[in-house]
Amino acid sequence: MAQPKDRRRVVVTGQGVVSSVGIGQDAFWSALKKGECGIGEVTLFPTEELYITIAGEVKDFDPKERCQSKQFMLADRYSQFAGCAAGEAVKQSGLEMPLQGEKGYRAACIIGSGIGGVSTMELSYKMLFEEKKRATHPLTLLKTIGSSAAAHVSIEYGITGPCFGVVSACSTAPHSIGLVYRMIREGLCDLGIGGASEASLNWGTTRAWQAMRVLSPDGLFPFAKGRNGTVLGEGSGVFVLEEYEHAKERGATILAELVGYGMTSDAADMVNPSIDGASSAMQIALDDAGLSPGDIDYINAHGTATTVNDINETRAIRRVFGNAANNLSISSTKSMHGHCLGAGGGVEAVAAIKAIEENIVPPTMGFNEPDPECDLDYTPNEAREREVTYVMSNSFAFGGLNAVLIFGPPPA
Amino acid sequence: MDDVATKIIDILKKNMKEPSDSIALDTPLTDLDIESLDLAVIVFDIEDTFGIEIPYNANEEVEDFATVGSVVDKVKSIMAESKSSGAAA
Numbered sequence: 001m002a003q004p005k006d007r008r009r010v011v012v013t014g015q016g017v018v019s020s021v022g023i024g025q026d027a028f029w030s031a032l033k034k035g036e037c038g039i040g041e042v043t044l045f046p047t048e049e050l051y052i053t054i055a056g057e058v059k060d061f062d063p064k065e066r067c068q069s070k071q072f073m074l075a076d077r078y079s080q081f082a083g084c085a086a087g088e089a090v091k092q093s094g095l096e097m098p099l100q101g102e103k104g105y106r107a108a109c110i111i112g113s114g115i116g117g118v119s120t121m122e123l124s125y126k127m128l129f130e131e132k133k134r135a136t137h138p139l140t141l142l143k144t145i146g147s148s149a150a151a152h153v154s155i156e157y158g159i160t161g162p163c164f165g166v167v168s169a170c171s172t173a174p175h176s177i178g179l180v181y182r183m184i185r186e187g188l189c190d191l192g193i194g195g196a197s198e199a200s201l202n203w204g205t206t207r208a209w210q211a212m213r214v215l216s217p218d219g220l221f222p223f224a225k226g227r228n229g230t231v232l233g234e235g236s237g238v239f240v241l242e243e244y245e246h247a248k249e250r251g252a253t254i255l256a257e258l259v260g261y262g263m264t265s266d267a268a269d270m271v272n273p274s275i276d277g278a279s280s281a282m283q284i285a286l287d288d289a290g291l292s293p294g295d296i297d298y299i300n301a302h303g304t305a306t307t308v309n310d311i312n313e314t315r316a317i318r319r320v321f322g323n324a325a326n327n328l329s330i331s332s333t334k335s336m337h338g339h340c341l342g343a344g345g346g347v348e349a350v351a352a353i354k355a356i357e358e359n360i361v362p363p364t365m366g367f368n369e370p371d372p373e374c375d376l377d378y379t380p381n382e383a384r385e386r387e388v389t390y391v392m393s394n395s396f397a398f399g400g401l402n403a404v405l406i407f408g409p410p411p412a
Numbered sequence: 413m414d415d416v417a418t419k420i421i422d423i424l425k426k427n428m429k430e431p432s433d434s435i436a437l438d439t440p441l442t443d444l445d446i447e448s449l450d451l452a453v454i455v456f457d458i459e460d461t462f463g464i465e466i467p468y469n470a471n472e473e474v475e476d477f478a479t480v481g482s483v484v485d486k487v488k489s490i491m492a493e494s495k496s497s498g499a500a501a
Binding site for chain 1: 447449455465468472
């Protein structure tokens with residue numbers, strides 16, 4: 001499908017990541033290439049009375065060292081992750097920040113979260129109900145709200161245009177990034193910060209996930225026969241998106257072009273995904289990019305390692321890609337950094353862009369035995385060198401909320 | 413049918429859209445129009461009713477959840493285990 005010639009193009013000029021396999025894109029990407037796993041025994045909270053005791057925790061995160069300004073010291077961990085990732089992305093973009101005057105109004109800041117500052121909320125409930133304290137910490141509300149990461153980052157960088165958080169469970173990041181992309185493309189803004197952040201690892205949340213019976217007690221093994229559920233992670237993936245001419249004029253280094261965005265809703269079931277919803281989101285993204293299935297080299301899959309997701313995603317890919325599916329490299333990097341929930345698609349988009357940059361497909365780890373129902377090339381256990389021009393990044397959330405991004409090389 | 417079985421069948425009925433009166437011990441759970449999320453709720457309800465913990469993972473096919481009777485047997489064996497470990501402690 002041909003795209004109108006005068007359409008504004010959107011490029012990525014900065015990216016930042018916080019994850020269990022590394023803080024910062026260099027550490028993160030180096031770990032993914034080596035197949036290092038960030039999943040291990042929980043250390044952030046006591047695991048008494050839990051039978052799920054593993055997670056992909058971000059280790060040694062010191063906000064004093066990782067965030068730019070003092071305001072982040074008073075924020076929830078999820079906002080601190082966003083502040084850290086945004087700081088890396090802004091620095092890489094080379095933009096003069098904070099923005100001044102009119103420029104600020106031409107910029108967006110959309111940073112979502114699956115659930116916001118839920119650990120702050122848990123602590124305050126513990127103080128009120130268990131310790132019978134008379135009041136909570138005065139910043140409890142500001143730390144908890146799901147728009148606080150976006151607000152903090154906008155304050156840091158003088159972004160006075162559209163600023164809010166997006167909520168769509170495990171599709172939050174691509175929805176946020178996709179919104180910034182559309183705002184720039186349609187002329188509302190010239191640049192924007194988009195991404196998501198999640199730091200929901202605590203006793204109560206793990207207990208709630210455990211009750212859904214979808215977590216694995218021993219690891220996240222996407223598409224493999226022995227997969228037995230997902231593993232919770234945390235982190236953040238944040239990007240600086242910019243209108244192409246705007247980036248070119250200031251001589252910015254362009255990391256990639258965001259060429260396609262598709263979103264759909266299954267409108268069917270809260271937990272059982274549909275092939276229709278997933279495949280139509282992929283098709284809409286391809287149409288938006290003006291690409292054919294054969295143009296895609298690598299899919300960073302949603303690949304949660306639940307029985308149903310991995311089969312459904314495989315079938316949806318087969319439906320959209322037909323014979324071209326056999327030439328695709330696919331992987332789920334969740335096998336290493338865990339399921340970062342709302343931040344997942346953001347963390348994974350960093351992997352997608354690095355794959356284009358270095359022509360390397362990161363592996364799906366823990367892939368010991370193939371499942372006959374998952375019959376694609378999942379890049380088992382070892383990274384692979386291949387030419388990577390276009391990458392699709394899939395996110396399919398509870399509730400049937402689907403969002404797909406396609407990245408390509410910097411415009412020639 | 414004993415007390416445990418009766419209580420479990422009541423829990424199943426509570427979570428079915430159209431509860432059937434013909435639930436027997438050999439009725440397969442797949443005949444009961446129960447979806448994965450319903451099963452998580454049913455397991456929670458059983459755990460709460462009997463004060464036990466059932467190691468159930470929706471990603472694995474478990475024989476213990478094949479029929480109504482196998483659920484009853486599983487619950488009884490977990491109750492017996494927790495009793496004996498309680499006595500030992």
